Amino acid sequence: MKIRFLILLGAFSLIAYQSCTSSKKVTSNTDLGPVTFEGQIKPIMLAHCTPCHFPGGEKDQLDTYDRVLSRIDDILDRTQRDTAAKGFMPFKLKKPALSEEELAVFFKWMEDGMLEK
Ligand code: HEC
Numbered sequence: 001m002k003i004r005f006l007i008l009l010g011a012f013s014l015i016a017y018q019s020c021t022s023s024k025k026v027t028s029n030t031d032l033g034p035v036t037f038e039g040q041i042k043p044i045m046l047a048h049c050t051p052c053h054f055p056g057g058e059k060d061q062l063d064t065y066d067r068v069l070s071r072i073d074d075i076l077d078r079t080q081r082d083t084a085a086k087g088f089m090p091f092k093l094k095k096p097a098l099s100e101e102e103l104a105v106f107f108k109w110m111e112d113g114m115l116e117k
Contacts, residue, residue, distance in 0.1 A: 034112035039067045043083055044102050048079075048095045065116045072114075076106060 035041065045062060046054070053062040062068055067077065078089040079098045090097065098106075109115075 034115055035105055035109040036112075036115045036117050037068065037109070038117040040105050041068065044098070044105060048090050048098060049104075050095075052091060052094075069114060072110070076103075078101065 006068050017042065045068065049062055050058045051057040055063060060067075060071070062071065062075070075089070080103065083093055083097055088097075102104040
């Protein structure tokens with residue numbers, strides 16, 4: 001019993017040690033690092049905002065880091081409106097609305113300093 005406890009304690013210390021020495025900022029234990037545009041934001045935009053806002057689409061392009069950064073307020077405003085409200089995005093629900101989890105990724109991106117990669 002005592003040995004088991006010690007092994008457990010050892011494992012915990014190792015995990016704690018690794019999180020403290022990791023070069024990336026760790027904000028919660030399930031988190032592997034900061035949210036970045038290339039890593040998490042762009043894939044969400046590709047899933048929900050194509051083809052209209054990506055090359056080949058007819059609307060304002062939201063395909064690059066700079067473009068998304070400069071329109072982030074409008075993006076977050078529109079994606080959180082009531083799905084039936086005027087201006088809601090994705091336009092007329094032609095793509096599924098962003099989930100709570102996906103919106104949370106955007107908020108964490110802002111918290112983490114809106115890194116590109
Ligand atoms: C089916 C095509 C389509 C999709 C998918 C779509 N949009 Fe749009 N978007 C439009 C249209 C059409 C407008 C212009 C009408 C308006 O302003 O309500 C627009 C306007 C916007 C604007 C205002 C700037 C502009 O270009 O006029 C923003 C910001 C925006 N969309 C963000 C998004 C985001 C973020 C997504 C993905 C989550 C998305 N849209 C998905 C068609 C689309």
